[in-house]
Amino acid sequence: MEKIKIAIVEDSKILQERFAEGFNIDKTFKVTGKYSNGESIINSLDKMNRYDLPDIILMDIEMPKKNGIATTAEIKEKYPDIDIMMLTVFEDDSKIFESIKAGASGYILKDEPFEVIIDSVKELYNGGAPISQSIARKVLALIGNKSEMEKSKFAESKNPVDPEFILSKRELELLDELVKGGSYTSIAKDLFLSPHTVKTHIKNIYKKLHIHTRAEAVRARLGKL
Amino acid sequence: MEKIKIAIVEDSKILQERFAEGFNIDKTFKVTGKYSNGESIINSLDKMNRYDLPDIILMDIEMPKKNGIATTAEIKEKYPDIDIMMLTVFEDDSKIFESIKAGASGYILKDEPFEVIIDSVKELYNGGAPISQSIARKVLALIGNKSEMEKSKFAESKNPVDPEFILSKRELELLDELVKGGSYTSIAKDLFLSPHTVKTHIKNIYKKLHIHTRAEAVRARLGKL
DNA sequence: TTATCAATACCCCACTCGGGGCATTTTTAA
DNA sequence: TTAAAAATGCCCCGAGTGGGGTATTGATAA
Incomplete structure (x- = not known):
């Protein structure tokens, strides 16, 4: 059966190679490209046949020449079928929220065991949304906080016929x-x-x-x- | 070391026993109570020493005498340190959203393998927020949809055809x-x-x-x- | 002074809307 | 389990809407 095509966007060459090696060992995957910044992955995608587009992109956030979030937003707009999983060290709420808004379907911390990362990519491919547990807790809190805002907006407006x-x-x-x-x-x-x-x-x-x-x-x- | 204390709230007696047996086999857990509806778990918690309160509650949603969501909201208000994980068959957005708003920190579908459920409870105990993958995808969409609303509010201020x-x-x-x-x-x-x-x-x-x-x-x- | 625009008014035609009513099936809540 | 609510669907009728067009008069801008 066809291998899952993965592109890796990561400014650290060492991590690039490590991820690529790890995925290539697993017969389920094929690493089709490695990029150091947002610009280069977008330029590359724009030149590809639809055929060769990756199924999944692993996206770092902190990169030169267009960060991972802006890159995610642009890629999701141009190639909505590509699933993007953020792979990062960041745990702050705004990065998480911005990533999801940009269209990321996964958010995994870099320090997870590689096996977890591999399983996460498989879950993503199967329609899931892998999220590191501590991040998931924050995501739920985001929803909970927003519903508090909704409540206060309702109280504010006092609109009896909403x-x-x-x-x-x-x-x-x-x-x-x-x-x-x-x-x-x-x-x-x-x-x-x-x-x-x-x-x-x-x-x-x-x-x-x-x-x-x-x-x-x-x-x-x-x-x- | 001390076992993780779990309470099970599930109106099906068969499932109650099954879960209880499954957790008791694992030396990590101690099932401290089994309840068939929301009212009975709340009454029981109200009578307990703080000492004996469970660490985690597995909560069905569809139950007589107070459904799982309303029960979750009340328990989180009274006992904020108890983590609650919904365990249900429902995948519709409103149940998910209501559960999270009520304060649930996990949302697992009942048809998951029992091992997954056990692992989920451990993740919950360790501060995570276990969510079945298909549910996680919906959760991200909930956040994404709310940001669409924000976008449209922004567009308001730039009305080109006033x-x-x-x-x-x-x-x-x-x-x-x-x-x-x-x-x-x-x-x-x-x-x-x-x-x-x-x-x-x-x-x-x-x-x-x-x-x-x-x-x-x-x-x-x-x-x- | 003249051209353009705004305001007002009229007609035709096809289609849509709003209010009335009723019925059955499915879902939800008690 | 049962009642209530929601969802779906159908019919009748009078009123209303939107698009087409045209005409006249007064105000405004060049």
């Missing part, structure tokens, strides 16, 4: 389509429903929010009712 | 009526115009803003286009 709290998940979905300017017919197509179903949902939404027009629906969704 | 600078005074007046939900007929009455006049103004507004629907008109006026 659709978020009144409407069901499906209704919100439909409301968002309506806000974008969709007609019953076009919304039905987008969501694989009957136009009649869309219409009934919209009627229910209007009833729950005590409104009668699209304009009011849009304002309600945008918190301007 | 009606204030494109439309005439009269047109703005009419647009405001439209935003309020007025029909051609009602706007005409309010502004002492003919409905035909209102319609022509609206047509001109749509043309200037490059839009085609009321929803877009409202969003444009509210700076959300």
